[in-house]
Amino acid sequence: MRLGELDASILKRQLRTEGISLQTGPFITQISTQAPDLIESLHTLYSDALICEYAEFSDFHISVDRPPGLRRWLQPQIDFYFDGTAPFNPFPAGQALPLFEWGLNWAISQHAHQYLIIHAAVIEKEGHAVIMPAPPGSGKSTLCAGLVHNGWRLLSDELTLLDLHNGQATPLARPVGLKNDSIEVIRRFAPQATLSPITVDTHKGAVALMKPPADSVEKSDQPAQPAWVIFPKYIAGAAATLTPHSKAKACIALGDNAFNYSIHGVNGFNLLTNMLDQCDCYDFSYSNLSDAVSIFSQLEPPA
Amino acid sequence: MSSPPPILLHALNHPENMLSLSLSSWDLLIRQARGAGLLTNLHDAIDRLGELNSIPERPRNHLESARTLTDKHQRDVHWEVKCILEALKALKQPITLLKGSAYLIADLPVAKGRLFSDIDILVPKEAIEEVEQTLRLKGWMLTTHDAYDQRYYRTWMHELPPLRHATRNTTLDVHHNILPETARLHPSPKKLLQAAISVNEDNSLYVLSPADMVLHSATHLFHDGELEHGLRDLVDLDGLLRHFGNQEAFWSELVERAKEMDLTRPLYYALRYSKKFLNTPIPEETIIASQAGSPPAFMPYWMDMLFLRALAPDHLSCRDWLSGTARLLLFIRAHFLRMPLHLLIPHLFHKAFISPRSNGAT
Numbered sequence: 001m002r003l004g005e006l007d008a009s010i011l012k013r014q015l016r017t018e019g020i021s022l023q024t025g026p027f028i029t030q031i032s033t034q035a036p037d038l039i040e041s042l043h044t045l046y047s048d049a050l051i052c053e054y055a056e057f058s059d060f061h062i063s064v065d066r067p068p069g070l071r072r073w074l075q076p077q078i079d080f081y082f083d084g085t086a087p088f089n090p091f092p093a094g095q096a097l098p099l100f101e102w103g104l105n106w107a108i109s110q111h112a113h114q115y116l117i118i119h120a121a122v123i124e125k126e127g128h129a130v131i132m133p134a135p136p137g138s139g140k141s142t143l144c145a146g147l148v149h150n151g152w153r154l155l156s157d158e159l160t161l162l163d164l165h166n167g168q169a170t171p172l173a174r175p176v177g178l179k180n181d182s183i184e185v186i187r188r189f190a191p192q193a194t195l196s197p198i199t200v201d202t203h204k205g206a207v208a209l210m211k212p213p214a215d216s217v218e219k220s221d222q223p224a225q226p227a228w229v230i231f232p233k234y235i236a237g238a239a240a241t242l243t244p245h246s247k248a249k250a251c252i253a254l255g256d257n258a259f260n261y262s263i264h265g266v267n268g269f270n271l272l273t274n275m276l277d278q279c280d281c282y283d284f285s286y287s288n289l290s291d292a293v294s295i296f297s298q299l300e301p302p303a
Numbered sequence: 304m305s306s307p308p309p310i311l312l313h314a315l316n317h318p319e320n321m322l323s324l325s326l327s328s329w330d331l332l333i334r335q336a337r338g339a340g341l342l343t344n345l346h347d348a349i350d351r352l353g354e355l356n357s358i359p360e361r362p363r364n365h366l367e368s369a370r371t372l373t374d375k376h377q378r379d380v381h382w383e384v385k386c387i388l389e390a391l392k393a394l395k396q397p398i399t400l401l402k403g404s405a406y407l408i409a410d411l412p413v414a415k416g417r418l419f420s421d422i423d424i425l426v427p428k429e430a431i432e433e434v435e436q437t438l439r440l441k442g443w444m445l446t447t448h449d450a451y452d453q454r455y456y457r458t459w460m461h462e463l464p465p466l467r468h469a470t471r472n473t474t475l476d477v478h479h480n481i482l483p484e485t486a487r488l489h490p491s492p493k494k495l496l497q498a499a500i501s502v503n504e505d506n507s508l509y510v511l512s513p514a515d516m517v518l519h520s521a522t523h524l525f526h527d528g529e530l531e532h533g534l535r536d537l538v539d540l541d542g543l544l545r546h547f548g549n550q551e552a553f554w555s556e557l558v559e560r561a562k563e564m565d566l567t568r569p570l571y572y573a574l575r576y577s578k579k580f581l582n583t584p585i586p587e588e589t590i591i592a593s594q595a596g597s598p599p600a601f602m603p604y605w606m607d608m609l610f611l612r613a614l615a616p617d618h619l620s621c622r623d624w625l626s627g628t629a630r631l632l633l634f635i636r637a638h639f640l641r642m643p644l645h646l647l648i649p650h651l652f653h654k655a656f657i658s659p660r661s662n663g664a665t
Contacts, residue, residue: 028361056326057361061334083334084619111337113368263375 004047015039019063021055022046025161025172025220027112029104030058034065035078038096041196045175045209048217060107064100066093082107095199098207101175105158108172109259115161115170116268117259122160122169123152128227128301129169131160131279133257136204139234139286142182145210146289147296149190154216155224159259164267167275168223173216175209183208189289227301229254229281240291245281278302311335311616315538316582318348322357329362331620338618339534342369344416376419380404383422383473388507390441394433397507399425399499401478401519405510406539408502413542417535421465421474425511427496428479435463435477442469451653459485459642481519485642488526490518490564513547514560521573522566525610526640530633533614534580540573541581554589567596575603576610609633 003011003022014020016039019032024046033039061083066076067090076093079086080103087106091099109117120133121144130152134140141157148154155169157176162169175196178186183206186193194211229250230242251272255261261268280302286292310332314321324332336342346366349355355363384404391398399405401423406414426434439445443466447453456464461480467473480492499509511519520543524536547553561570571593577583578590597603612629615621638647 057330057333057359059361059365083338085338111365111368113371114364263372265375265378 001051001053002047003043003049003051006051008043011043012039015042019061021052021058023050023052023220024104024174025156026170027059027108027172028052028055028057029060029062029107030055031100032063032065033096033100035093035096037094037197038064038100041097041209042100044194045196045211048212048214060104060111062100062103062107064096064103092201095202097196097209098177098199098202098204101177101209104174108159108161112161113260113263115163116261116264116271118160118162118254119158119257119259120160120254121157122155122224122226123147124155124169124224125152126301127224129155129224130228130230130296130299131169131226131254132230132232133160133254134232136179138232139182140232141176141178142185142234142289143232143286143292145176145178145182145186145193146189146293148176148213148216149193150293151297153219153224154212162226162271162275163223164264164271167226167271169226170223171216171220173212173220175211178208178210180205185289186210226275226279228299229276229279230284231282232284232286234287235285236287238285238287240284240286240288240295242282242284242295245283247276247279247281250279250281251276309335309616309618309621311339311341311534312580314345315341315348318345318352321345321349322352322354324358326359326361329359333362333365335616335618335620337365337369338621339616340418340532341416341535341538341616342366343373343418344538346370347416373416373418376417377407377414379473380407380419380422383471383475384408384508386468386471387422387424387438387475388503390443391434391437392507394430394437395507396426396430396434397501397509398434399496399509399511400502401425401481401511402523403539405516406543408508409500409510411543412546413539417539421476423462423476423478425478425481425492425495428492431463431477431479435466438466438475438477443467443475444469446474449658451658455650459483459646461486481522482526483641485646486526487640488522488565488568490522490566494564495519513543513550513553514557515564517543517547517557517573518561518564518566518570521569525569525572527637530613530630530637531617534616537577537580537614541577541583544574544577544583544585548584554586558589558592561593561596567593568598569596571596571598572606572610576614579611580614609636 015031015033019030021028021030063081064078065081067079077090078093078096078099079090080088080099118133120131121140122129122131123144132140132144144157154173155171156174159172160169161172183198196209198206198208200206231245254272310328314332336345342365346369349358400408403417403419404422446465446467453464456462461483462476462478466475466477481490482488495511495515498512498515500512502508502510520536520540524533561567574585574590574593578585598606609629609632612626613633642650
C-alpha cells in the first residue's frame, strides 16, 4: 500500500513505535522517529511511496531521534541513527527532515556498491535518461525540479545509481532538495508542486524539499538507459545554451562526482566509458527555467 | 551468554544453514555482520559452497557490495605497501608487516574477507628514528602535535604516534615492539624479527613467523584493549589457527614460543575463546598445554563473563544490560596491563581533565 493511504494517526503511531518499512527505488528502509515535524513531512513528501506492511528484510534501519541526556531541555538536538549507532554529530532539533534525507543518502552511498553512485540528478523521457552532475550552487536541483514538472520523469535529484551489470540508471524517486532562492523560483514556476515547510539555518542555508511527482514514484521500478550527460550551470542573465562537452572530460568529471568510483576500480572505469560511448555530452548554461525546459524538449537522443 | 548465541556465530560456524534462512533472519544476520565487519566473510563462505545465486537478492546485494569494498581495501593495501617500500628503499632497512597487511601480502586465506583501516609495521628500535625521519621526508605526517601525546607515545609506547600520508590519507603505525615498554608482559622484539619470514625477492619485506603471527594477534586482542573489532579479530585468530594448524609441528611450536615470549596468558585466552566462539579445531594436548597460561582460580569465570559479551557482534541485538560494563571493565583492564598504576593514574587524569582543554583531545 502507499504511505498516503495510511491514516495519519496510524502512521504516527507506527513511526513512533516499531517503525514503517518504506520502499524508495530499489531500497527498503525501516524508519522510526518521535520527531513530530518529521512525521508530518514524511506524510506529505512520501505519500506516493510504497510501504511494505510485513517487510521481513530491510536494507537500512534508520531512526531520527533526540539524543539521550539533559540537553533536550536546553538546546534540543536531533540525531540520525543507522542501525543503532549515530555516525554524525547531532543537528539542531528543527532540522529533522534535512537530516533524514541527508542520512538516507549517506546510508545508500556507503553501502550500496552494487551500483556506481554518482552525485548527480537523473531524469528520463521516452526511455532516455539525462545525467546532470554538478557542484552545489550550480542550479542542478532547480533545473531538475522544473523539468520533472514538464514532461520528464524524476529518477533522482542527488544520487544517480548506475547498475554495474547493464549501465542502466536505477530510479530512486525521492524528494528534491531546494535551497534558498530556488524555493521561490519553483513555487512560481510549478505552482502544482508540493513543498515541505522551509528549514532555515541549515549548513546549506534555507532548505525545502519538493515532493516527487506521483508518476515518477509509480515508475520507480523502471530503469532507464543514459543518453546524455549534461553539466548545468545557472548564470544570471545567460541565455539557455547547450555547448558540446568532451567525452573524456565528462568521464573524469563523472568519476570525480561519484561516491564510490575508486571502490569499483576497473569495473567503474569500464562502466563509465561504455556508457559515454552511447551518450552525448553538453555544458548547459541557463538563467530562465522556461527556456531551459524548451531546450531540453528539443534534445534528440544519439543515434 | 544470557541471550541466545548471535545468529552471526551460527552462520560463521555452519555456513550451509544460511541457504535456508528466512528473510527476517537475513535481516538480523546482515546487521550483525555489518556491525562486526564480517559481511565479506559471509559472502565468501556462501561463495565457497557455490550457492551465491540461491540466496535471496536483497541480502545478496549487501554481501556482494561488501565484497566489492573489500577488494578495494586490498588493492589499496598492496599499493600502500609498495609506496612504503619505495619510501624506505634508500635506508636498506627491512620492514616487517604486522596484522592485516601481513596476512594479505603473505597471501593467507584469512586476509580474503578482511577490511583494512591502517598498516602496521615493525622495525628494530635502533632504526625507528631513521625510519620516522625518512617517512616524514616522503610525505607522512604526524597525526598529533600535542606535546603530551608525543611524549606519551615516545616514552612509554611500543609505537610512534600514528603517521598519516599527506595526499593518500592512509594511516601507518610504526612499531618497535608488540606491547608497550611498560606492559606486564615482555615479548622480545629481537626474537620476533629473527624469526620473521621474507615475502619479497630483495628481502626488504617480512612477516612474522606463523607462531609469532598467532601470538601477536592474541596479544593484540586480549592484552591491548582494542575490542571494538573483537569478533573480527577472533575470526582472524581462528583463520590463522586453521591455516597453520595443518602443519603438524605448528601446535607444539606455538606453545613453546608462547613460553619463550612471555605470552602464555594471551595464548590461553586466544585458544579458549576461538574454540568457544568459532569451534576452531585445536589438538587436545595443545589445549592442556595452554592451561599453563590460565589465570588464577575463579578468574576464568569472571573473564568469561566479560569476554563473551565484549567479543559478541557489535550490534544492538547482541547487547544486554552488562555489555557496556563488560567493555568498560576490559578497557580498564587493558590499560592496567599496559602501564603500572603510578604511570596509568597520572595518564588517565591528563586525558580526562587536561587534554580536552588544550584543544584536540586524541
